[in-house]
Amino acid sequence: MQVEEFEEIASKAPETVMLEFVGGRIGVKSTPDGDHDTVTMWLLRQCIQARPDLDLHPERGLRVGSYRNGRARADGALAPVAHFAGQGEWADPDGVLMAVGVTSYDEDTDRRDRVEKPPAYAAAGIPVYLLIDRDSCTAVVHSCLDREGARYRDVHTARFGEAVTLPEPVGIELETDILKNYVR
Numbered sequence: 670m671q672v673e674e675f676e677e678i679a680s681k682a683p684e685t686v687m688l689e690f691v692g693g694r695i696g697v698k699s700t701p702d703g704d705h706d707t708v709t710m711w712l713l714r715q716c717i718q719a720r721p722d723l724d725l726h727p728e729r730g731l732r733v734g735s736y737r738n739g740r741a742r743a744d745g746a747l748a749p750v751a752h753f754a755g756q757g758e759w760a761d762p763d764g765v766l767m768a769v770g771v772t773s774y775d776e777d778t779d780r781r782d783r784v785e786k787p788p789a790y791a792a793a794g795i796p797v798y799l800l801i802d803r804d805s806c807t808a809v810v811h812s813c814l815d816r817e818g819a820r821y822r823d824v825h826t827a828r829f830g831e832a833v834t835l836p837e838p839v840g841i842e843l844e845t846d847i848l849k850n851y852v853r
Contacts, residue, residue, distance in 0.1 A: 726748065768799075
């Protein structure tokens with residue numbers, strides 16, 4: 670499937686369906702539950718308090734993957750204030766400092782959030798990928814792009830309750846104890 674074909678399909682999908690095109694595969698992203706949204710809003714507040722020069726954009730569509738042939742909808746995309754002004758539904762990832770994923774309780778979350786998205790975000794040049802993994806009660810920080818930009822060299826996992834450092838260019842430390850309240 671060509672990216673243009675995917676975008677045509679995605680543009681006609683009802684508002685209750687969110688589609689992605691990562692690794693040459695079309696996928697349906699489940700509608701977030703209330704705890705998922707609460708985690709995203711908690712992180713949004715943490716980022717804005719620590720870095721008022723940045724915005725965390727929920728459910729941001731990004732062009733990712735080899736030669737921009739993918740489309741991923743990040744649960745959050747951290748970028749300078751007004752960075753996405755004038756961009757369409759699928760924005761260029763240049764200038765995005767961090768992509769965020771919050772796991773959902775669906776059968777596709779393992780492949781989508783843990784397997785496909787880290788290399789897609791790395792290939793897009795996004796310096797940090799933060800995965801709030803509600804299944805394992807961990808915050809996983811992917812950082813330090815390799816020279817080819819194909820993968821993250823550093824992956825740090827912290828259990829909910831431990832402090833998490835989001836490395837530069839983000840430069841934020843998170844206290845994750847509250848995240849214990851938003852898991853099943």
